[in-house]
Amino acid sequence: MQWSALTSAISGPVIMFNPEKTRRAGFTLVELVIVVMIVGIVAAVAAPRYAATISRYRVEAAAKRIEIDLKLARRQAKIASAGQSIQFDTVAHSYVLPGVPHIDHPNLDYRVELAKTPYDSSITLVNFGGDAELLFDGYGCPDSAGTVVVQSGEYQKTVVVDPDTGEAKVQ
Secondary structure (H helix, E strand, C coil): CCHHHHHHHHHCCCCCCCHHHCCCCCCCHHHHHHHHHHHHHHHHHHHHHHHHHHHHHHHHHHHHHHHHHHHHHHHHHHHHCCCEEEEEECCCCEEEEEEEECCCCCCCEEEEECCCCCCCCEEEEEEECCECEEEECCCCCECCCEEEEEEECCEEEEEEECCCCCCEEEC
């Protein structure tokens, strides 16, 4: 084998520089504008559904919280063998359990404000025998049946208290 054939076999083929074939890969401004428009359209379609889902979640969480706190008031009455009330405020969208210590502030009464985060809901109707207060006796029986209606956005949930057993249920 000759020396020139050996060196060409080792060095490989010679590549010539061609400016037409060295175009850089990337996106044009038109392509970027089209992608941004598509993302904007998808976001505009998804935003109302997202807001509705959040409202539905908030009203369900608020109703469940009321149900659990009604059960808490009933249990506190049974434990103490004394009356325990729960007082609703439809103006402030809150309720309080007098005599039950707040979880974070033991020197204050247990209070829940549904108008604040994470619930961002309102109490639209409270009816316990004509008033906004429910009283459980020492045996856990309510003084009357009643309902609490909470709302967030266009969604509503109703919490019903059974007059015989005092059990609270979300409907």
